[in-house]
Amino acid sequence: MSSLRWLQASHRVSDWVFRHLTCMNRQYRSATHAEIVQPRLDHFKALSRLDRDLLVAPPLKYLEKLQKVDHSIATNAKIAADIFFHGINLVNSHHPGALHVRENDCQGFATPSDIAIVRATIRQFYRDWSEEGAVERNVCHGQVLKDLSAEFTTVADRSQVRVLIPGAGLCRLAFDIASSGYSTEANEISYHQLLASHFVLSRTTSTPSRELYPFALSFSNHLSREAQFEKVLIPGVHAGTVLGKMPFTSAISSPFSLESEDACLTLNATDFPSEYGGAKNRGSFDAVATVFFLDTAPNLLRYMETVHNCLKRGGIWINVGPLLWNCAENGPGGRREGDIDDDEACKARHCNAFDNDGTPMAKLEFSEDEVLLLLEQYGFHIEKHDICIGEVGYIMDPKSMLQNLYRVSHWVARKL
Numbered sequence: 001m002s003s004l005r006w007l008q009a010s011h012r013v014s015d016w017v018f019r020h021l022t023c024m025n026r027q028y029r030s031a032t033h034a035e036i037v038q039p040r041l042d043h044f045k046a047l048s049r050l051d052r053d054l055l056v057a058p059p060l061k062y063l064e065k066l067q068k069v070d071h072s073i074a075t076n077a078k079i080a081a082d083i084f085f086h087g088i089n090l091v092n093s094h095h096p097g098a099l100h101v102r103e104n105d106c107q108g109f110a111t112p113s114d115i116a117i118v119r120a121t122i123r124q125f126y127r128d129w130s131e132e133g134a135v136e137r138n139v140c141h142g143q144v145l146k147d148l149s150a151e152f153t154t155v156a157d158r159s160q161v162r163v164l165i166p167g168a169g170l171c172r173l174a175f176d177i178a179s180s181g182y183s184t185e186a187n188e189i190s191y192h193q194l195l196a197s198h199f200v201l202s203r204t205t206s207t208p209s210r211e212l213y214p215f216a217l218s219f220s221n222h223l224s225r226e227a228q229f230e231k232v233l234i235p236g237v238h239a240g241t242v243l244g245k246m247p248f249t250s251a252i253s254s255p256f257s258l259e260s261e262d263a264c265l266t267l268n269a270t271d272f273p274s275e276y277g278g279a280k281n282r283g284s285f286d287a288v289a290t291v292f293f294l295d296t297a298p299n300l301l302r303y304m305e306t307v308h309n310c311l312k313r314g315g316i317w318i319n320v321g322p323l324l325w326n327c328a329e330n331g332p333g334g335r336r337e338g339d340i341d342d343d344e345a346c347k348a349r350h351c352n353a354f355d356n357d358g359t360p361m362a363k364l365e366f367s368e369d370e371v372l373l374l375l376e377q378y379g380f381h382i383e384k385h386d387i388c389i390g391e392v393g394y395i396m397d398p399k400s401m402l403q404n405l406y407r408v409s410h411w412v413a414r415k416l
C-alpha cells in the first residue's frame with residue numbers, strides 16, 4: 001500500500017542506513033537482555049546462598065521479577081520487529097531484493113548506544129500513541145490545535161492551510177493536525193522515528209494490537225512491582241480509521257519521505273535547517289508548530305532563520321516546550337526523563353556534533369526572555385506568551401516516586 005522511491009544518488013547511503021536500522025532493531029532483544037538483565041542475574045549469583053534463598057522464596061520471588069523484565073523486553077521487541085519488517089518491505093517493494101539482512105550481517109553492526117536509540121524510540125510510543133500518554137499530549141498538542149483553530153477560524157477549506165511540524169517524533173501531533181483537516185508536513189531527522197511512524201500510521205490494525213511495557217527496564221522509584229510492569233496498548237487511535245484510509249500510498253524522497261495520496265500528511269526525514277532553510281521551501285507554510293523541539297538546536301539562530309524562511313509573510317510560529325539545551329551538558333541528572341535511554345539517545349544526537357566541513361557545531365543556549373528578544377531580531381512579532389501552560393513529563397511514569405516535570409512555556413510569533 002505504501003510506496004517509497006529512492007533517489008538514485010542516495011541509494012547507497014540509504015542501503016547502509018536501512019541495514020543499520022535493521023540490525024539495531026533485530027538486536028534489540030538480545031542486546032537489551034545482555035545490558036539490563038544479565039548483570040542483575042550475575043549480581044544475584046554473587047550473593048550468599050542464604051541471601052539467594054531468601055530472595056527466591058515467596059513473597060519476594062526476585063528471579064520472577066527478572067523473568068518479567070525479560071518478558072517485557074520480548075514483548076517490546078515485537079514492536080522493533082514490526083518496525084524493521086515493514087521497513088524492509090517498504091524498501092524492497094520499490095527496489096526488489098535491495099535489502100537482505102541475515103543474522104550474521106548484524107554481528108558488531110549495532111553499538112550499545114544504537115540499541116539505546118531503539119529503546120528510546122519504542123518507549124516514545126507511550127507518549128505519542130498510547131491512551132495513557134494523553135496526559136503528556138493534551139497540554140502540548142492541545143495548545144497547538146487551539147492556536148491553529150483560532151488563527152484559521154475563518155478558513156473554509158483547511159486543506160489549503162499548510163502546517164509544518166519540525167522534530168515530529170512519532171508524528172502524533174502531525175497526525176492530529178492532519179486529521180483536523182490541515183495539510184500537514186512532519187519533519188524528523190531520525191530514520192528510526194520515520195520508520196516507526198510508518199509502522200504505526202500505516203501498518204497497524206484497527207484495534208490496539210501491540211503491547212508495550214514502557215517502564216519495565218527502569219528499576220528505580222517504582223512504588224510496586226505492578227507499576228514497573230504497567231502495560232499499555234498501541235495504537236490508542238487507528239490512523240486509517242480516523243483518516244478514512246491508511247495514510248501513505250505514494251512517496252517522494254530526499255533521501256526519502258512518505259506522502260499520503262491526498263497530500264494531507266507528509267513525512268520528511270531530513271535535517272530541518274538544511275531542508276527548509278533554502279529557496280525550495282521559501283514562503284511555503286502558513287504555520288510552523290514546534291513542540292519540545294527548540295532546545296534540540298545546536299544553534300538556535302539557524303532554526304530561527306529557517307522558520308522565517310519557510311513561513312509565508314504573516315504566517316505563525318507556535319512553540320510549546322521547555323529549554324533543555326543540548327542534553328550532553330545537562331547530563332543524565334538534568335534530563336532523566338524516566339529512563340537513562342533518553343539521555344543516551346540525546347547524546348547520540350547532540351554530542352560530538354560537527355558541521356559538514358568537520359568543524360565543531362555551535363552550541364548556543366538561551367533563557368526564555370533571550371529567545372523572545374531574538375525572535376524580534378529575526379523579524380517576528382510575539383503575539384502570545386505564557387510562561388507556563390502546564391507541568392508535564394516526557395515519557396514519565398505518572399506513578400513513579402520521581403516526577404520530573406517541565407513547566408512548559410508557550411508562545412506564538414508572527415512573521416512580519
Ligand SMILES: C[S@@+](CC[C@H](N)C(=O)[O-])C[C@H]1O[C@@H](n2cnc3c(N)ncnc32)[C@H](O)[C@@H]1O
Pocket residue numbers: 127166167168169170187188189190193270271272273291292293296349
Ligand atoms: C525531544 S524530541 C520531541 C519530539 C516530539 N515533538 C514530541 O514532543 O514528542 C525532539 C525531536 O526532534 C528531532 N530532531 C532533532 N534535531 C532535528 C533536526 N535538525 N531536524 C529534524 N528533527 C530533529 C529528534 O530526532 C527528536 O525526535
